[in-house]
Amino acid sequence: MKPLAIDLFCGLGGWTEGLLAEGWDVIGFDIEQHVYGEERYPAQLVLQDVLTLRGHQFRNADLIVASPPCQEYSYMAMPWSKAKAKAAAIRADTTGAALARLRHAPHPAGTSPWWWRT
Numbered sequence: 001m002k003p004l005a006i007d008l009f010c011g012l013g014g015w016t017e018g019l020l021a022e023g024w025d026v027i028g029f030d031i032e033q034h035v036y037g038e039e040r041y042p043a044q045l046v047l048q049d050v051l052t053l054r055g056h057q058f059r060n061a062d063l064i065v066a067s068p069p070c071q072e073y074s075y076m077a078m079p080w081s082k083a084k085a086k087a088a089a090i091r092a093d094t095t096g097a098a099l100a101r102l103r104h105a106p107h108p109a110g111t112s113p114w115w116w117r118t
């Protein structure tokens with residue numbers, strides 16, 4: 001029997017592609033079905049907000065991977081000069097206010113920051 005991987009925030013299936021290639025079964029969770037041209041998620045897709053997941057959904061899992069949205073933290077999402085300045089400002093701010101602002105930055109439509117909920 002193949003090992004089972006759960007791919008949280010699976011998107012179009014970057015993680016899943018690799019896992020399938022290595023002989024895993026994969027179930028992906030995402031809040032939307034991504035379609036780019038002919039490209040579709042390549043395994044079983046569950047449309048569900050990961051913030052509503054329950055542990056029993058993973059009782060047979062051998063591996064869980066998660067790649068939540070990271071644009072607000074990614075230097076690749078902005079010009080390098082802006083990214084360096086932003087990082088420097090966050091490091092220089094000893095009050096923690098700059099980091100708090102980053103944590104409350106806008107998120108993709110219909111989602112909530114994952115650290116808000118318990």
Ligand SMILES: C[S@@+](CC[C@H](N)C(=O)[O-])C[C@H]1O[C@@H](n2cnc3c(N)ncnc32)[C@H](O)[C@@H]1O
Pocket residue numbers: 008009010011012013014015016029030031032034048049050051067068069070108111112
């Ligand atoms: C960084 S991308 C995922 C990339 C993907 N794992 C890959 O390897 O190609 C983040 C994904 O999280 C999804 N997402 C955002 N908030 C979510 C939520 N609350 N529950 C489930 N999926 C969410 C987005 O639709 C998006 O597909």
